[in-house]
Amino acid sequence: MTRQIVLDTETTGLSAEGGDRIIEIGCVELVARKLTGNNRHYYLNPERDSHEDALKVHGISNEFLKDKPKFVAVADELLAYLAGAEIIIHNAPFDVGFLNKELELLGRDRFASYVGGIVDTLVMAKEMYPGKRNSLDALCDRLGVDNSGRKLHGALLDAELLADVYINLTRGQDPLLVLEEESQNASGQAVVAAVDLRSLKLPVIRASAQEAQSHDQILAELDKASGGKTIWRSFENAPETVS
Template sequence: MRQIVLDTETTGLSAENGDRIIEIGCVELLNRKLTGNNLHHYINPERDSHEDALKVHGISNEFLRDKPKFAQLADEILDYLSGAELIIHNAPFDISFLNKELERLGRKPIKAYIDGVIDTLVMAKEMFPGKRNGLDALCDRLGVDNSSRTLHGALLDAELLADVYINMTRGQDALIVEEGIPTEVSLGEELVQVDLSRLELPVLTANEQEAAAHDAVLADIDKACKGKTLWRQLAPAV
């Protein structure tokens, strides 16, 4: 599965009232693993940022004057996002700005190019009801190092959100078994084929303490999911 963690910085809060995107940052996950194939651009918004927005992102109007306009980057951005599932914190905000930029160019809304959107703010509110669920708060809660985040920045925030998302979904990347693992061992210049078909792996049965700890973890996950975990639903009645 290809996922793109996306964040934008803007001139203000309202795409409908003429605010524009000034920065876009994207981080690629393939089968829930970071690939390093990221995308990052500063964009000339053809207008000045609001004073309050400048305090958030610190990107000056002068800095953006010679940057490419969204129209010049649209094809590259859409090609990069094509077919992927987007992961965004407070998705309606970023989606509204992307859609407005595409509308100006006579293009279809972003949903026509992608495979769906995951809103991590919605996820966080369900997992941590009544708590602060901004990116900084989630980083603190989930043990993600955000010490370099003094101002908002699209690429940095997307990188942090990628870590937050993996942690919020219980690090399931550890359960991914990659295909195509080589069965050849290099001995100097020579490759030796290793036959694994006869390998017998020992089966270690959990003791009572380990089994109890496992049940406690499952109970915590089920509680966080409000009793919607599949193993609880399919568990036979006692």
């Protein structure tokens, strides 16, 4: 089964190359697109103060971090936890840049060498909602994810929210399965049988004239928002096939 880790960081500022450091890491595990509860959360002593603007974002005081472990103390545990997993991050270059810098300071390989891949949900969202706001808060609002508890940025809370956002963004990728009634096995545990709908012959229902007109209006809006870069128009004259 696919193991994914939704990851977020908080930092002392915006520039890893300029000396800013990670102060918080939050990780949320998904297995087969389900939350497992096997999460990780670290506060870290960055050995420097946060910038005032960063403090306004995350609210984590310099005093609070003074007795927290340094990155070197958690690096092995963190990398073992992340090993081989697909990592899901919103605006991945930012977080990965900071993780790379922390690993570089320890003489370690770059972050990508330890994991199975990196998915950037900001890139996904921009492709799905061109021309729209695609911050984490905006996606929560658009996808019906409750972010009412997010007064300040926090790595674990943001990772939990992003996990819900990611599941909603990729819901159409779920296998076409329908669950039958539960039964019980010999141990009394619930067993749910799944039926694969891909073997069924489904009827083709044509769009009405009104639906086709609404569809054309949506395509026109996408064309405008993307500066004419959508690929939809290239399929309009393609031969129609029904299998």
